[in-house]
Amino acid sequence: MPSLNIYYQNVRGLRTKTNNFFRNVCLNSYDVIVITETWLVDSINSCELFDGRYLVWRRDRDYTRTLQKLGGGVLIAVRKDLVAMERYDWRSSTEDIWITITLKKLRPSVTYYIHICGLYLCKENSGSSFNTQLLNFTHNLNNLMSSYPLDVFIIMGDFNFGNDVKWCKSPDGAELVPEEISDSSLVEFFDCVSTYSLSQFNGIRNVNGRMLDLVFSNSTLTVEEIDNALAVPVDVHHKTLHIQANFIQFHTLHENSTKKYMFNKGDYECVNNALIQVDWHDYLCSVALDEAVTRFYEKLYEIRDKFIPVKSVRRQSYPPWYNTALIKILAEKHKYHSKYKRYGNLSDYHSFSLLKMRAEELEQTCFNNYIDIIEASIVSNPRSFWSYVKSKKCTFVLPNIMRYGETVAETGQEITNLFADYFHATFQQPDSDLTSTQFLNDHDVNISISSIEISSDRVLKLLKSLDINKSGGPDLIPPIFIVKCAESLLLPVCTLFKRSLSEGTVPNIWKSAFITPVFKSGDKADVSNYRPISKLCLFAKILERIVHTEVYSVLASKLGDSQHGF
Incomplete structure (x- = not known):
């Protein structure tokens, strides 16, 4: 039976550990962190x-409000193929963050939800006191548990109860129960925990024999200490925890394999010969413009399928x-770890440990070689350097x-x-009372699109000037194909451009x-917080550039507020 694997750690600061933390995350495959x-x-x-495997939600401390320079902050990262969303409106005055994961059971067919909370309770220089934070969190938890009584809740974090609570093992199961509560301010919280059958499952104590990090749930969990921490060094007051929750099946977004044309390995000599042999004048001038463009692309696709390899x-x-050898070792490591968890065979664990050590050593070598190559080629190939910098600044994960x-x-389609x-x-809908002809007349503009001359030399120059490292548009014709076939494509492209301008279509x-x-x-879950960026067909962009050069100087001062685009 598959399980939800959750990694938990109080890291005592990530600011100076980002590089090693990132690389350790890549070496592992937790569902939730x-x-x-x-x-x-x-x-x-x-x-x-x-x-890019993870969706990340953060709640960083407001240092302006608390008058502090360090401390605080929580985050939750969820594997992106799981259906998860942040519950922003569930936050309390505590440093807490909530996400909901949708899970499905096949037989019988049931959809249910698991709500995961990560929190940090502490004293602040300014703002809410510890007792106020705990009280607000308790009231918020009480409202959530009463509103969603059938859902699974997992709450983990640094509660900082210290010696105020003494825990003992429950005789009935793996959970721990509070044997003695010395601080009266904690009583209301534990009353809420008891009311909604929340149990505490972490029994691992720190170097002082305390349990600052607690794990509560209304479903049975397994909590273990793990040695291979993501953030090192590990703080002696906070053990690194691996939390397992068993479920029947994950509801994931299915990602299909796709067919990719290897344009960089195409036989362009044959492609150009095939393009030259087409009677483009007869092929494109005997039908309407849209049909001519359709014919043009059909011929391009036909030639592409013959001479461009696919995988x-x-x-x-x-x-x-990461190289192929490292990826294979990681796959083998995951296989033996799964076998050990299922069957408990020590030989599988030894194989897993050996592969884990090999993976860490090889990853270190691969990373060092990668950085050395980037540093050595920063002058001759600055693109590699800036690609690495860009990868650390942004990612596109919805x-x-x-x-x-x-x-x-x-779903993806939804x-x-x-x-x-x-x-x-x-x-923004344009003013229906203002036609293009009226606009030109009102502003005394004397220009005709059909009079724009399509120069073969200029079109050829534009075709050859495309950046071959960019991607194509909706017509799926990339720049490398156009650049390598520029002279063979010149005739049909000029023909279509002239027809488009002369027909005004x-x-x-x-x-x-x-x-x-x-x-x-x-x-991030609200689509109204996004703006659109458009990627046009490259042939359309070239035509647009030609027209822009001719008419912009005339129309620049005449454009109104309704003239806009993405």
């Missing part, structure tokens, strides 16, 4: 801590310094549950439609675009 006392600030991006790929989330108003989407609805709703496919939602700020 909960970190307290992160000490993070806005200038440290989540991409410096987690690779089936599935998106990988490994760092760029939550698996998105909402727009009262509508919630959980989320796509939700973004489409929002972006369409923000479109833009082909439909050139009006289509790939839309990428870019996060602005706020709740």
Whole structure:
């Protein structure tokens, strides 16, 4: 039976540990990672801590409010193929963060939810006192448990109860019960815990014999100490915990393998010969413009399929310094770890330990070689350096549950439609009383699009100037294909450009675009917090550049507020 594997650690600050933490995260495959006392600030991006496999939610301490320089902060990272969302409205005045994971059981078919909370309770120089924070959290927990009585709750964090609570093992199970509570301010919290059948499962004590980090749940959990911590060195007052919750089946977003054309390995001599042999004038001038463009692409796709190799790929989330040998070792390590957990065979554990040691050593070597290569080529190949810097600044990982108003989407298609609805709703309709002809007449503009000359030399120059490292648009023709076939494509492209301008029509496919939602700020699960970026077909962009050069100088001072675009 599969289990939900949760990693928990009070790290006592991540500011100086980001590099090693990131690499250790890459070497492991936890479903959920909960970190307290992160000490993070806005200038440290989540991409410096987690690779693309995870969705990350943070609640950094407000140092302006607390008049502190260090301390506090919590984060939760969830594997991105799990359906998870942050419950921003569940936060209390405590440093807590809540996420909900949707789980499904096949037989019988049931959808249920697990709510995970990471929190940190402490005294602050300014702001809420410890007792006030605990009281607010208790009231909030009471409301949530009463509102969702059938759901599973897992609450973990640094409660800082210290010697105020003495714990003893329950004779009935793995949980611990409070034997003695010396601080009366804690009584209301434990009354709430008892009312809703929450049990405490962490019995691992720190170097002083205390348990500062607690794990509560209304479902049975297994809590173990683990040696291979993600953040090192490990603070002696806070043990690193591995928490397991057994469930029947995860509800994940399915990611299909895709067919990828290897354009960099294409036979472009054959491609160019095939393009030259086409009678483009007869092929493109005997039908309407949209049909001509369709024919143009059909011929390109036909030639592409003949001379460009294809391979089936599935998106990988490994760092760029991982090589094939390391990836295979990680897969074997995971296999033997799963076998040991299932059967308890010591030989499987020894194999797992050996592979774990090999993986760490090889990862260190791979990373050092990667950094050495980047540093050595910073002058000759600065792109590699800036790609590495960019990977530490941003990542594009959408939550698996998105909402727009009262509508919630959980599948890839539903989320796509939700973004489409929002972006369409923000479109500003032009003034219906103002036609393009009236606009030109009113502003005394004397220009005709059809009079723009399409120069073969200029079109060829633009075709060859495309950046071959960029991707293509909705027509799926990348720059490398166009650049390597520029002279063979010149005739059909010029023919289509001339027809488009003379007929005053833009082909439909050139009006289509790939839309990428870019996060602005706020709740990542709310589509209204994103702005769209469009990726057009490259042929359309070239035509746009030609037209822009001719008309912009004439129209620049005449454009109104309704002239806009993404």
